[in-house]
Amino acid sequence: MSDKLNILKKPAVRDPYLVAAWPGIGNIGLIAVNYLKNRLAAEEFGELEPWHFFFPKGVTIKNGVLQEMEFPTGKFYYKKGERDLIIFLAEMQPAEEDEIFEMANLVLDVAVEFGCRRVYTAGAAVAPIHHTARPRVWAVPNDQALLGEVKRHKNTIVMSDLDDREGRGNITGLNGLLLGVARKRKLEGICFLGEVPMYVAHFPGPYTILYPKASRSILEVFSESLGVEIDMGNINAFANNVEREIEGIYQNLPPVVREELDKLKQISHAREAEPGPITDEEKERIIKEVEEFFRRGGKHD
Amino acid sequence: MINQAPGTQAPFLVVSWSPDVAEVGWRVSNYLQKNLPCKEFAEIDPLGFFSLGGVEVKGDVIRFPQAKFYSLEEKDLLLLQSNQPTAKRYKFLSMVLDAAQKVQAAGVYTIGGIISMIAHTDERKILAIVNAGELKETLAAYDLDMGLDYQGTTSMSGFLLWVARQRNIPAASFWVNVPFYLAEKTDPKANKAVASFLNRRFGLGVDLEELDREIEIQEEQLSRLRKANQEVDEYIARLELNVGLTQQEVGKLVEEINKAMA
Numbered sequence: 001m002s003d004k005l006n007i008l009k010k011p012a013v014r015d016p017y018l019v020a021a022w023p024g025i026g027n028i029g030l031i032a033v034n035y036l037k038n039r040l041a042a043e044e045f046g047e048l049e050p051w052h053f054f055f056p057k058g059v060t061i062k063n064g065v066l067q068e069m070e071f072p073t074g075k076f077y078y079k080k081g082e083r084d085l086i087i088f089l090a091e092m093q094p095a096e097e098d099e100i101f102e103m104a105n106l107v108l109d110v111a112v113e114f115g116c117r118r119v120y121t122a123g124a125a126v127a128p129i130h131h132t133a134r135p136r137v138w139a140v141p142n143d144q145a146l147l148g149e150v151k152r153h154k155n156t157i158v159m160s161d162l163d164d165r166e167g168r169g170n171i172t173g174l175n176g177l178l179l180g181v182a183r184k185r186k187l188e189g190i191c192f193l194g195e196v197p198m199y200v201a202h203f204p205g206p207y208t209i210l211y212p213k214a215s216r217s218i219l220e221v222f223s224e225s226l227g228v229e230i231d232m233g234n235i236n237a238f239a240n241n242v243e244r245e246i247e248g249i250y251q252n253l254p255p256v257v258r259e260e261l262d263k264l265k266q267i268s269h270a271r272e273a274e275p276g277p278i279t280d281e282e283k284e285r286i287i288k289e290v291e292e293f294f295r296r297g298g299k300h301d
Numbered sequence: 302m303i304n305q306a307p308g309t310q311a312p313f314l315v316v317s318w319s320p321d322v323a324e325v326g327w328r329v330s331n332y333l334q335k336n337l338p339c340k341e342f343a344e345i346d347p348l349g350f351f352s353l354g355g356v357e358v359k360g361d362v363i364r365f366p367q368a369k370f371y372s373l374e375e376k377d378l379l380l381l382q383s384n385q386p387t388a389k390r391y392k393f394l395s396m397v398l399d400a401a402q403k404v405q406a407a408g409v410y411t412i413g414g415i416i417s418m419i420a421h422t423d424e425r426k427i428l429a430i431v432n433a434g435e436l437k438e439t440l441a442a443y444d445l446d447m448g449l450d451y452q453g454t455t456s457m458s459g460f461l462l463w464v465a466r467q468r469n470i471p472a473a474s475f476w477v478n479v480p481f482y483l484a485e486k487t488d489p490k491a492n493k494a495v496a497s498f499l500n501r502r503f504g505l506g507v508d509l510e511e512l513d514r515e516i517e518i519q520e521e522q523l524s525r526l527r528k529a530n531q532e533v534d535e536y537i538a539r540l541e542l543n544v545g546l547t548q549q550e551v552g553k554l555v556e557e558i559n560k561a562m563a
Contacts, residue, residue: 064448
C-alpha cells in the first residue's frame with residue numbers, strides 16, 4: 001500500500017462495508033458516522049499520513065525547541081459484527097481536486113485490501129423543509145442495481161422523487177467523489193444525505209447551528225442498511241436541545257418571515273414528489289430575510 | 302530543478318518567504334544578493350504550488366510566483382527566496398529539502414518578521430526556534446531569544462522545521478520583532494538586525510551602511526509624524542513605556558501610519 005498510509009494492524013474482518021465521513025454542511029455526515037463509531041466502540045487500526053494533504057493546524061514549542069506538529073487527522077477504525085465494518089473519519093477534506101482524488105483512492109485502497117466491496121458516505125442535503133419535520137434521507141447509489149435496495153429503506157427518497165430534478169443533482173467533495181471513484185473501481189457505493197432546513201443551513205456564524213436531527217435520520221438508515229443496533233439516546237438528547245435552540249431563534253424571526261417558513265410545514269414525508277409550498281423566488285427571499293435578521297443581531301424591528 | 306550545482310561545501314540554506322511581516326526575510330535576502338556575489342543556481346517550477354489562474358499586479362507591475370535558489374560559494378551559503386506556496390505545501394517543502402540534501406547542506410535556516418507590540422524606537426530582538434535541542438549550543442554565541450514556550454498556529458517556516466526534522470536535517474527559524482504598525486510597510490531596523498546576525502553567523506562581511514541610512518530616513522519620517530499628530534505621538538510614547546494600547550487605538554495607529562507612509 002501507499003507510503004502515505006500508516007496501517008498499525010491488520011484487522012481480521014470478513015467482507016466488510018466501508019463507511020466514510022468528513023466535515024461538510026453542518027457536519028451532518030461526520031456527526032452520524034462518528035456517533036456510529038463511538039456507539040459500536042470501533043477500534044482504530046490505521047491513518048492517512050496527513051502532512052501529504054494538509055497544512056499543520058498547530059505546533060508546540062518548548063524552551064525554543066519544536067516539539068509536536070498537529071495535523072488534521074484521517075483515521076481508520078474497524079468493528080467486527082454480523083456485518084463487519086471499516087469506518088473512515090477525516091477532520092478535513094483536501095483543498096485541491098487532485099488531492100481529493102488521491103485521498104479517495106487511498107481510502108478505497110485500504111477498503112479493498114481488507115476485502116470490502118461496498119462503500120457508504122454521508123452528508124447533508126439543504127432542503128425546503130421545516131425544522132419541526134423529520135428530515136428525510138436522500139439516498140444516492142453509484143449503480144442502477146442498488147436503487148431498489150435504497151428505496152426500501154424507511155424515510156429515504158431518491159433524486160427522482162424530488163421536484164424538478166428528474167433524478168439529477170450534484171454531490172460535492174469527497175462524499176460524491178469517493179463513490180464515483182468506487183464505481184470506477186467496480187465497488188458498490190451509496191451516499192446518504194440528511195435533510196437540513198434551508199434557513200437553518202443559512203444561519204450565519206456565530207449562530208451557525210449543527211443539525212443532529214439530520215444525522216439521526218442517517219443513523220436510522222445506517223441501522224437498517226448495515227444491520228446494526230444503534231443506541232440513539234445521546235443523539236436524541238442532542239437533537240432535542242438543538243431543536244429547542246432553533247425554535248428560540250425561530251420565534252424571534254420577523255412574523256412575516258415566520259409565516260413564509262410555516263408554509264414548509266405542509267411538506268409531508270411521502271415518497272412521491274409533491275407540489276412545493278413555496279417557489280424558488282420565495283426561497284431566495286426567505287434566505288435573504290433570515291440573513292438580514294442575523295445581520296441586525298438576531299432582532300427584528 | 303538545479304541548473305548548475307554550486308561549488309559549496311556543507312553550505313547552510315537560508316530561506317525567506319513572501320508574504321512576510323514587513324517582508325523582512327525577502328528584503329534581507331535582496332540586500333545580500335545585491336551586496337554579495339550571489340549566483341542563481343536552481344528554481345522550483347510554480348506549477349502545482351501556486352494559483353496560476355492569472356497574475357498579480359502590484360506597484361503597477363505584474364508579479365509571478367518564484368522560488369529561486371542562489372549560492373554564495375565563498376561563504377558556503379545558499380539562499381532560497383520564495384513566495385509561500387498556496388497548495389501542496391508538504392511536497393514543496395520536500396523539494397526544498399531535496400535540493401538542500403543534493404548539495405549536502407549542513408542545515409537550514411529561515412528568516413522572517415513577527416508582529417510585536419513594540420515601538421519603532423525600541424531595539425529589535427531575534428527569536429530563535431530550533432528543530433533539535435542540540436542546535437541551541439551552536440547559536441549560544443549570538444544574542445538570540447531561545448526560550449520560547451508556545452502552543453498555537455504555525456507558519457511555513459514552522460512546517461519546514463518539522464519536515465527537516467523528519468529527515469534529520471538541522472533547522473532553525475529566526476524571527477525578528479516588528480512594530481505592528483510597520484507590519485505592512487518596511488522595517489529597516491528589523492532588516493538590519495537579521496542581516497547583522499547573518500553577517501556574524503557566516504562571516505559575510507556585508508556593509509550595512511545602506512540599511513543605516515534607511516533607518517535614519519524612516520525615523521525622521523516617523524518623528525515628523527509624531528510632531529504633527531499628537532494622537533500618534535501619544536500611542537507610540539505609551540508603547541515606548543511598555544504600556545499597552547486598546548484594540549481601537551491599535552487600529553487608529555495603523556491607519557495613521559499607513560496614511561502618512563503611503
